[in-house]
Amino acid sequence: MAEEIKLMKGNEAIAHAAIRYGCDGYFGYPITPQSEVLETLEELMPWETTGMVVLQAESEVAAINMVYGGAATGKAVMTSSSSPGVSLKQEGISYIAAAELPALIINVMRGGPGLGTIQPSQADYFQATKGGGHGDYHLIVLAPATVQEMADFVGLGFDLSFKYRTPAMILADGIVGQMMEKVVLPEPRPRRTKEEIEIQCPWAATGRHGRKERNVVTSLELEPDKMEVNNIRLQETYKHISDNEVRFKEYYTEDAEYIIVAFGSVARICLKAIEDARSNGLKIGLIRPITLWPFPYKEINRLSKTAKGILTVELNAGQMIEDVKLAVECKIPVYHFGRMGGIVPNPGEVLTAFNKFFPEATNNANL
């Protein structure tokens, strides 16, 4: 069968992909610029086809705790929101991580801090990759750059989150949520049966059903010795994820003298800038981290051995640059160019910034 190409927004693609993945439940609360996820699901009425539950909650706090509840019963459940709403969800995300539950959380970022703006941003990088809520934990963070990746990362996010029993986040910027693009939706697959869930998630609180031991899903442990063991187990999981799940894409890095690091839709703008620069003889390459956590430290370190300098381009005041600097280990200069408040730079601005930081590169090129 020929692939069916559709045209839709990134937010809509997430809704379609969730149903096709066999997601059991979505719990959300409207907030711009991601409300289309909930709207699309309500319009598609998956409860009539796959049996997926869709519920508009009374708040982001309630929505993430519904996700916690659903996940505790072994179901594939998700929520979506945008920056201020994701701040509200941090309590629940910490509990989900601590209770070692799989879940998918989507943040279609808008500008902050505070109520900020409804325009695109990447200013929740720290929040997503460094923990966000209280305690020592990490999320698997996927950064889509296309509507296709919005659709694909739903399945990838769920699969990784079930594999490691840890929540995953799709950290999208408002551009990729709102932008319409062609997309090939994943093949539909059935929701897991009760029996499959009991085999895959023997820890789930599903009612004892003759089980000898009851299942208790909790993040509480008042005995320090046991609590430390719980923490060590989490850290071992994170180590395992860091060793195995780093994802990234490289463009024009083979002969690159300079590297731009950018994620999400900004990487696409940078790619255009790089192609323009290359037509003028300026050898710039791009690395686009797809997993923001785990971060591609090794790969950037490798590039820093041959490159003369690195520029990070972000829709924030400089967040990912801290990880890039850690990767580079002070071997070459690393600079940041960012716009905030919902402003998105064009390729020309990226090159102007590049020229400012690396004037020697421009002087050497045949401009």
Added chain:
Amino acid sequence: MNREDIIKNGTIVYNRPRLLNERNTHYCPGCSHGVVHRILAELIEEMGIEDKTIGIAPVGCAVFAYNYIDVDWIEAAHGRAPAVATAVSRLNPDNVVFTYQGDGDLAAIGTAETIHAANRGENIVIIFINNAIYGMTGGQMAPTTLLGQKTATTPYGRKADINGYPIKMSDLLAQLDGTCFVTRQAVHTPAAVRKAKKAIRQAFENAIAKRGTSVVEIVSTCNSGWKLSPAKSNEWMASNMFEKYPLGDLKNI
């Protein structure tokens, strides 16, 4: 006839419920939580629903409820039990889902979750322990603390102009179209315990029959928080709490 004869030839009128496991509870002597736990264990056993019951434990003294009753449990964040229960119930409609919440959990930090779960008519049972104080954290004012009542954070008594008024959550919940059964009970006398058990049984039957949300408030004591003996606490509850929180059904349809 001596004791041995009665044991040998008589019938057992009461026995510790099987689902209440062997662990000693962490509750203070005389705490109402123990009685309500016991009733729940008895009922789940008598109704034959232990294989499909999922309890949602709160934050507060009952945070460890999951240690004592041998069914599956999920420990929720403070106040979020009704949201957790919503998803558990909707995604697992064959299960019987109940929350167990104190007054701080249900009537302060989780007011929104409680009201909206009840307003959606989730097919869950909400057990609401109202002892007018925060027990676990050391006896601070609760939303249901009576005017004039002394607590760690109202050492001179709760004053309306500073702390507002005690909130009657069951009255609020009874107003919602999603609730089918809202009742206020106590467990301070043998007769009250029998009535409370009957009410909780009805609540579970409602959940199984998908009639909507059932709320069973248990006006309770916290003798440590109140700084009274267990017996004196029961007396204080009867002469002070019941005036503000009168016992009986607020809604039963």
Added chain:
Amino acid sequence: MAKIKGTVIIDEQRCKGCELCVVACPTDVLQLQNKEVNDRGYHFAYTAQPDNCIGCASCAMVCPDACFTVYKITTTDNI
């Protein structure tokens, strides 16, 4: 004439000595130990006047720690 007789077995180690059973008992069967304590240091309940017991289970109803097993028999015996 038929008479109802009862008795209770108290899980002394589980008892926290809260005294609620003593108050609830309609026939003054129960008392707390005055000096003796259980392994956890509580003055546990005991049947001070066992012959009074009518097996009504009031003690069991109010016991927060489910310490009671209650037996009952209807008898015509002289006591």
